[in-house]
Amino acid sequence: MNTLRGNQGPRYRHTPGESAPYETIRVEKLTPIIGAEISGADLADLSNRQFDEIHRALAENLVIFFRDQRLAPREHLDFGRRFGDLHIHPAAPHEEGEPALMKIHADRNSPRANGEGWHSDVSCDELPPMGSVLYIKQCPPDGGDTLFASMYAAYEALSDRMKSYLDGMVAVHDGEEVYRGTYANFGVADRPNYPKAEHPVVRTHPVTGRKALYVNRGFTRRLLGVPRDESEAMLRYLFEHAENPLFQCRFRWSENTVAFWDNRCTQHRAMWDYWPHTRSGNRVTILGERPV
Numbered sequence: 419m420n421t422l423r424g425n426q427g428p429r430y431r432h433t434p435g436e437s438a439p440y441e442t443i444r445v446e447k448l449t450p451i452i453g454a455e456i457s458g459a460d461l462a463d464l465s466n467r468q469f470d471e472i473h474r475a476l477a478e479n480l481v482i483f484f485r486d487q488r489l490a491p492r493e494h495l496d497f498g499r500r501f502g503d504l505h506i507h508p509a510a511p512h513e514e515g516e517p518a519l520m521k522i523h524a525d526r527n528s529p530r531a532n533g534e535g536w537h538s539d540v541s542c543d544e545l546p547p548m549g550s551v552l553y554i555k556q557c558p559p560d561g562g563d564t565l566f567a568s569m570y571a572a573y574e575a576l577s578d579r580m581k582s583y584l585d586g587m588v589a590v591h592d593g594e595e596v597y598r599g600t601y602a603n604f605g606v607a608d609r610p611n612y613p614k615a616e617h618p619v620v621r622t623h624p625v626t627g628r629k630a631l632y633v634n635r636g637f638t639r640r641l642l643g644v645p646r647d648e649s650e651a652m653l654r655y656l657f658e659h660a661e662n663p664l665f666q667c668r669f670r671w672s673e674n675t676v677a678f679w680d681n682r683c684t685q686h687r688a689m690w691d692y693w694p695h696t697r698s699g700n701r702v703t704i705l706g707e708r709p710v
Contacts, residue, residue: 437478442468445475445482452568452684453667454479461676462493469500472678476549477625481566481679481686485672489553491519491700498551498702505547505703507540508613509597511604513700520701521604522552526694529603533688536567536661537636538681539703542593542613548706552677554699558692564669565687566679569630571665573620576631587619587644589653591637616642619656621709623682630683631660632709660685671697682706 442465444457456475459468461484475482489497495518498504504518510532513519524531539547576584593612602608619641621632635657641649669677679686 440471440475443471443475445479447479448667448669451571451665452480452566453483453669454481455483455485457485459484461487461497462489464497464500473501476678476680480568480570480684481667481669481677483669484676484678485674487553487674487676489676491516494551494553494700494702495519498704501704502548503705505540505543505545505705507703508543508593509601509606509609511601511606518702520703522554522701523696523698524690524693525696525698527603530600531688531690531697533564533686534690535636536565536657536685536687537634538569538632538685540593540613541617541632541634541637541681542591542596542615544613544615545708546591546615546617546706547681547703549678549680549682549704551702551704552699553701554671554675554677554697555673556696556698557671557673558695558697561689561692561695562671562697563689564671564677565689566667566669567660567662567665567685569632569660569665569683569685570623570628572660572662573629573631575659575662575665581620584619588616588642589619589633590639590642591615591617592639593637595639596636617709621682624707624710626683628683631656632682633657634660634685661687682709 443459446455448454506517507520511521522532539550592614597612598608617632619633620629622629633656641652
């Protein structure tokens, strides 16, 4: 694991920037580099100004959280659509008649839980999701936190030589291993094939213009243009680097809470440490663009 420390001190230092105050919402940061809780907003009834400030808060904090929300399925979908067209998950179960409303559920009978390993949602798609809006309605009494990591911070902490090595490099992201057989307990039949795509290892965010590391343990299978053993070694290093706690925030859920994260510059991991209790809700995912 890269400690990020040497004779020159930390390779990644966050320098807080000053930004204009928010007028219609309150923003309380979880860490200086990632995560914020938003209050003063009802996601089922947002003004245009509140929507603009939420969009800004997402860009500045990468993942934002809203407690004490009451969203009907249609309101959840409508909130997502304000940010763009909705993404349909290639494998996961959804609510009846609503393919864009994904089920998130784990209980004492589940063989697994959603998002147990570090990943960026469906990065194996040709057009991977811009963002995900998760609404948790039922929580375990303890545990069930979600970790989020900034891939801006991960990229910026790389040495200049490593940045040069990765410049222009492309990686294969493949959903086959992740999805085949995964949702059998929900009665979901496997498809003949699952998405597979090639994406840049370092992508430029279309809104902020910042560079972010874009490989993840869940979906990234190999680097193109180098020998396989070199690819395996480099990906192992990059996965461990991206998962460094210095780049993370940790969120403790409560019932009727919404998390909205930007998949283009974050990874996340859901902790399944609450068995035999139940965690349940729905996710709406917003379609993104081809990474560049």
